[in-house]
Amino acid sequence: MSKPFQLTHDVIASENRRLEADLGRDAEHLASVLARRGAVFEALVARARAFRIAVPSWGLATGGTRFARFPIAGEPRDVFEKIDDCHAINLLVGITPLVSLHIPWDKPRDAGALKAHAEERGLAIDSMNSNTFEDQEGQPLSYKYGSLAHPDPAVRRQAVEHNLECIEIGRALGASSLTVWIGDGGNFAGQMHFRDALAAYLDSMQAIYAGLPANWRVLLEHKLFEPAFYSTVINDWGTSYWAAERLGPQAFCLVDLGHHAPNVNIEMIVARLIQFGKLGGFHFNDSKYGDDDLDAGSTKPFQLFLVFNELVDAELAAVPGFTPAYMLDQSHNVTDPIESLMVSAMEVQRAYVQACLVDRAALDAAQEANDALAALAALKAAFTTDVSPLLAMARRAAGGAADPVAVYRASRYREVIAKERPAPPRRGAGIV
Numbered sequence: 001m002s003k004p005f006q007l008t009h010d011v012i013a014s015e016n017r018r019l020e021a022d023l024g025r026d027a028e029h030l031a032s033v034l035a036r037r038g039a040v041f042e043a044l045v046a047r048a049r050a051f052r053i054a055v056p057s058w059g060l061a062t063g064g065t066r067f068a069r070f071p072i073a074g075e076p077r078d079v080f081e082k083i084d085d086c087h088a089i090n091l092l093v094g095i096t097p098l099v100s101l102h103i104p105w106d107k108p109r110d111a112g113a114l115k116a117h118a119e120e121r122g123l124a125i126d127s128m129n130s131n132t133f134e135d136q137e138g139q140p141l142s143y144k145y146g147s148l149a150h151p152d153p154a155v156r157r158q159a160v161e162h163n164l165e166c167i168e169i170g171r172a173l174g175a176s177s178l179t180v181w182i183g184d185g186g187n188f189a190g191q192m193h194f195r196d197a198l199a200a201y202l203d204s205m206q207a208i209y210a211g212l213p214a215n216w217r218v219l220l221e222h223k224l225f226e227p228a229f230y231s232t233v234i235n236d237w238g239t240s241y242w243a244a245e246r247l248g249p250q251a252f253c254l255v256d257l258g259h260h261a262p263n264v265n266i267e268m269i270v271a272r273l274i275q276f277g278k279l280g281g282f283h284f285n286d287s288k289y290g291d292d293d294l295d296a297g298s299t300k301p302f303q304l305f306l307v308f309n310e311l312v313d314a315e316l317a318a319v320p321g322f323t324p325a326y327m328l329d330q331s332h333n334v335t336d337p338i339e340s341l342m343v344s345a346m347e348v349q350r351a352y353v354q355a356c357l358v359d360r361a362a363l364d365a366a367q368e369a370n371d372a373l374a375a376l377a378a379l380k381a382a383f384t385t386d387v388s389p390l391l392a393m394a395r396r397a398a399g400g401a402a403d404p405v406a407v408y409r410a411s412r413y414r415e416v417i418a419k420e421r422p423a424p425p426r427r428g429a430g431i432v
């Protein structure tokens with residue numbers, strides 16, 4: 001068997017040379033197609049290069065369902081090894097220098113050492129995610145019946161304290177936002193008093209908000225259902241907006257693409273939150289039935305493009321305060337998580353670049369003239385443009401790989417780390 005090679009910029013560059021001739025031809029063709037439409041290839045490469053998306057630490061181990069999890073060798077055993085995998089991803093794709101952490105799963109014994117470990121690898125900590133949807137060992141009170149919206153103030157207090165601790169850890173790590181998703185809800189009609197539960201949530205969130213450093217944001221994540229199957233406290237964007245509005249200027253809404261009813265017009269929700277000045281960020285993934293946590297762009301790429309159409313429109317209009325954080329949130333049940341995260345980051349970047357291609361003047365004119373067909377045609381012209389050579393050029397220019405999955409597979413990274421991480425991966429079911 002040939003010796004595995006390390007993922008370094010040199011190795012990536014030599015792999016890139018293999019694809020150089022074909023890529024050059026494809027890029028030249030795309031540049032001439034774009035020029036005919038008045039778009040400048042190099043300008044779009046610059047926009048693609050500036051794109052950033054965070055990788056979720058919890059997506060680096062194999063995911064699972066409530067039925068089973070099928071671990072693979074070499075899964076990270078702690079947050080330091082998760083950072084190492086994020087480093088590999090960012091070396092190859094060049095647009096993921098950010099990592100979202102989940103506490104207590106990623107609670108570091110030494111925050112300074114973790115920060116240094118990330119920084120040495122060119123990475124920074126993005127949002128801190130709290131976890132009051134499951135009980136932790138030694139925790140005095142249970143979250144079985146809720147957390148921030150629990151009827152018992154003592155449980156609510158414990159959940160608030162946990163969020164405040166997440167902020168403290170995040171401060172030491174250089175993070176500047178806290179993402180709060182709660183599983184609070186009911187499985188039976190009558191189980192929960194809807195208005196009281198929401199009031200309790202707001203009260204708890206106010207206590208958390210009071211502990212936010214001045215330069216931090218808190219991102220409120222809504223979700224239609226699950227783990228509760230009858231009612232959920234923060235079930236939709238309207239409720240999330242209501243809470244963010246009451247909390248104050250540092251509170252924003254986070255849109256996880258999997259957290260809506262099937263067929264809901266998510267791009268319109270995005271536009272509404274932009275208009276109301278409360279769009280704080282995204283958890284990108286894809287879904288067919290519910291919160292499937294499939295890879296971004298894998299089942300509904302047109303929806304992803306339409307979401308970015310709204311985001312680019314807001315960016316071009318310089319909507320005040322519009323700085324959403326882009327993050328992935330996925331569960332990889334049948335793929336190597338590193339491969340899925342690389343492909344997903346690139347698919348989100350693809351949607352962004354395609355949205356940059358929309359002929360806004362043509363779209364405006366079609367809307368003014370009530371020409372529905374022409375309006376759709378303006379969007380479709382951008383969506384059907386294969387920008388792959390442009391994305392590959394952007395990666396190459398940033399020192400990344402023209403074909404990240406091919407380089408990753410050739411490097412045999414998984415085999416190498418499997419030897420370095422001999423402990424058997426944790427078995428068992430569990431949706432994360």
Ligand code: PSV
Binds near residue numbers: 058221329431
């Ligand atoms: C809940 O389904 C969610 O989308 C939240 O973002 C959680 O933090 C994450 O998944 C992990 O369970």
Ligand code: MN
Binds near residue numbers: 181221256283329
């Ligand atoms: Mn999420």
